[in-house]
Amino acid sequence: MSNSIPEIEDAKMMLCVGTNMTECHPIIAVRVKKAVRKGAKLYVVDPRKIPLTEYADGHLPLKLGSDVALFNAMAKVIIDEGLEDKEYIEERVEGFEELKAHLQPFTLEYAEEISGVPAELIRECAIEYAKAESAGIYYTLGITEHICGVSNVQSLCNLALITGNLGKKSAGVNPLRGQNNIQGAGDCGALPNNYPGFQSVEDPACQEKFEKAWGVPMDPKKGITKIAALDHAVDGRIQAMWICGENTLVTDPDVKHTTKALESLDFLVVQDMFLTDTAKLADVVFPAAAFTEVDGFFTNSDRRVQRIRKAANPPGEAMPDWWIISQVAQRMGTSVDFEYQSSEEVFDELAALSPIYAGLTYDRIEKGDLSWPVPDKDHPGTPILHEGEFLNGKGKLQLLDYVPPSENPDEEYPFYLTTGRRLPTYHSNTMTGRSGGFRILVPNEWLEIHPADSDRLGLADGDWARIKSRRGEVITRVAVTRTSPRGTVFMSFAFPEEVMTNFVTNPEVDPRTETPEFKVAAVSIERVEAPSGLGAEQALRADPEGPGLV
Ligand SMILES: Nc1nc2c(c(=O)[nH]1)N[C@H]1C(S)=C(S)[C@@H](COP(=O)(O)OP(=O)(O)OC[C@H]3O[C@@H](n4cnc5c(=O)[nH]c(N)nc54)[C@H](O)[C@@H]3O)O[C@H]1N2
Ligand SMILES: Nc1nc2c(c(=O)[nH]1)N[C@H]1C(S)=C(S)[C@@H](COP(=O)(O)OP(=O)(O)OC[C@H]3O[C@@H](n4cnc5c(=O)[nH]c(N)nc54)[C@H](O)[C@@H]3O)O[C@H]1N2
Numbered sequence: 001m002s003n004s005i006p007e008i009e010d011a012k013m014m015l016c017v018g019t020n021m022t023e024c025h026p027i028i029a030v031r032v033k034k035a036v037r038k039g040a041k042l043y044v045v046d047p048r049k050i051p052l053t054e055y056a057d058g059h060l061p062l063k064l065g066s067d068v069a070l071f072n073a074m075a076k077v078i079i080d081e082g083l084e085d086k087e088y089i090e091e092r093v094e095g096f097e098e099l100k101a102h103l104q105p106f107t108l109e110y111a112e113e114i115s116g117v118p119a120e121l122i123r124e125c126a127i128e129y130a131k132a133e134s135a136g137i138y139y140t141l142g143i144t145e146h147i148c149g150v151s152n153v154q155s156l157c158n159l160a161l162i163t164g165n166l167g168k169k170s171a172g173v174n175p176l177r178g179q180n181n182i183q184g185a186g187d188c189g190a191l192p193n194n195y196p197g198f199q200s201v202e203d204p205a206c207q208e209k210f211e212k213a214w215g216v217p218m219d220p221k222k223g224i225t226k227i228a229a230l231d232h233a234v235d236g237r238i239q240a241m242w243i244c245g246e247n248t249l250v251t252d253p254d255v256k257h258t259t260k261a262l263e264s265l266d267f268l269v270v271q272d273m274f275l276t277d278t279a280k281l282a283d284v285v286f287p288a289a290a291f292t293e294v295d296g297f298f299t300n301s302d303r304r305v306q307r308i309r310k311a312a313n314p315p316g317e318a319m320p321d322w323w324i325i326s327q328v329a330q331r332m333g334t335s336v337d338f339e340y341q342s343s344e345e346v347f348d349e350l351a352a353l354s355p356i357y358a359g360l361t362y363d364r365i366e367k368g369d370l371s372w373p374v375p376d377k378d379h380p381g382t383p384i385l386h387e388g389e390f391l392n393g394k395g396k397l398q399l400l401d402y403v404p405p406s407e408n409p410d411e412e413y414p415f416y417l418t419t420g421r422r423l424p425t426y427h428s429n430t431m432t433g434r435s436g437g438f439r440i441l442v443p444n445e446w447l448e449i450h451p452a453d454s455d456r457l458g459l460a461d462g463d464w465a466r467i468k469s470r471r472g473e474v475i476t477r478v479a480v481t482r483t484s485p486r487g488t489v490f491m492s493f494a495f496p497e498e499v500m501t502n503f504v505t506n507p508e509v510d511p512r513t514e515t516p517e518f519k520v521a522a523v524s525i526e527r528v529e530a531p532s533g534l535g536a537e538q539a540l541r542a543d544p545e546g547p548g549l550v
């Protein structure tokens, strides 16, 4: 995030895009609700009528994958109305005239046609965003898990840049990170293109620095993503894989392809707290300790570095992840020193090699109140990025085109399926599924479908349906609800033992990040009889409340 979480409370306008915040980031959503109570405006851009819309001044229920058309039109409104921040643009932004020319075709009428959102509502949202003293953008997977995910994000950055909302308190462009330490994992170099501290593997100066630190030659080429690695497993270029803390078999798109990839490997290691579906395919399983059972550090969504402390002993043979990795490394006979005695030693090495962590020690992160960059020991941390100047010079406006989703409804597959989360379950449910009472909250998977569509298909609430795409099919219960719009249905992926949602999802990726288009697949839906053995014990779903979409 460019700004810190507590600042949200003082935002004057919040634009929440593709983020089901009350269900997926409920603590952050509390700050949003507090800001609303203090008089801030809230606009929600999401195809579904998610609970956050109940607090909103405006809900823009756009068609799946139409974000660029909508945000380009908003940028055009802002410029046409003369609401851009001229001084900020002059001083800090590059490419304004080019953007202005590029936006000419993105009229409100065009945006309404592509997104289905009434032109007047788009205009209202643009004006509220531009006029606010401080306006924050918050987004999550609704815009990133698309073949145009990068463009979606850039179209939001354009809005922030032309209105001077980057480098300012209670504003910014804020991706709400998914898992507790996904930010920290990237910071530590768990990325194909960076060493720890986001230092490029392709930069000769960085290569030299790490060669010196570790005493071995560095590969000057960047690595590959997990998506590419699975493809390479199928075509034989990769023979061995070590999966740490991921239930890949269940959570990657197109399960048939993932299964083939993992089964093609000569050797698979899985390091997890539980014997997941993925771990069952492994040659070796390393039992990992849980976060409550280890000492270490996590870096939060807003770059806040925090200590975690051991509160219980791990069960059985389970050990901390850093320990398992360093023990294997030592046995591989490398000349690199992997003899860490504690997580603190790992942290000190990270701080020594990454300028953004340079001023941090376990003592300094004791209270968890410092956000990186913290370049030296006296530095107070950086809750707001880009204050005063951008690291790489000027903020560059991007000229973006609308690209439709890779798969769209046709005669054979007439519906859009979008997938995501529900509050009581966490991903593949390996963790949340273990608490006895959770099925009271979410008894089973269900397909969220609008009454206009269910009527046409002869489906009643609680019936069973077959959902089929070009990749595969699943059978699930249906819930007739106005949460999803007509023509678009929604499922989670939390009940793989009953409904393997990712049999159906779309493996097409954004070519720049290789993030799959989990948010759009074309599917067919047909009523089926209740499968034997499953119907009786599965209660009906709990339905989200609210009037829903017409
Ligand atoms: N309870 C719970 N919380 C979680 C998780 C969990 O499994 N359970 N997982 C964590 C992780 S790793 C992550 S990454 C986050 C994810 O957090 P979110 O991204 O908020 O979760 P999703 O359910 O994937 O929701 C995406 C939202 O995008 C909307 N959407 C779909 N398509 C589009 C589109 O084309 N445009 C726009 N504007 N919106 C669209 C959907 O309707 C949905 O409301 O949640 C984290 N928090
Ligand atoms: N259809 C569909 N699929 C999706 C998505 C979607 O929106 N739609 N979203 C995608 C996204 S954003 C995400 S993040 C993924 C999530 O996908 P996964 O990360 O595969 O999902 P989890 O079920 O959270 O699996 C995490 C595993 O880590 C283990 N674990 C937990 N803590 C530790 C630890 O400290 N050490 C070790 N070694 N293991 C640990 C857990 O036991 C669990 O098995 O799903 C992706 N898949």
Ligand SMILES: [Mo]
Residues within 6 Å of the ligand: 178, 179
């Ligand atoms: Mo995620």
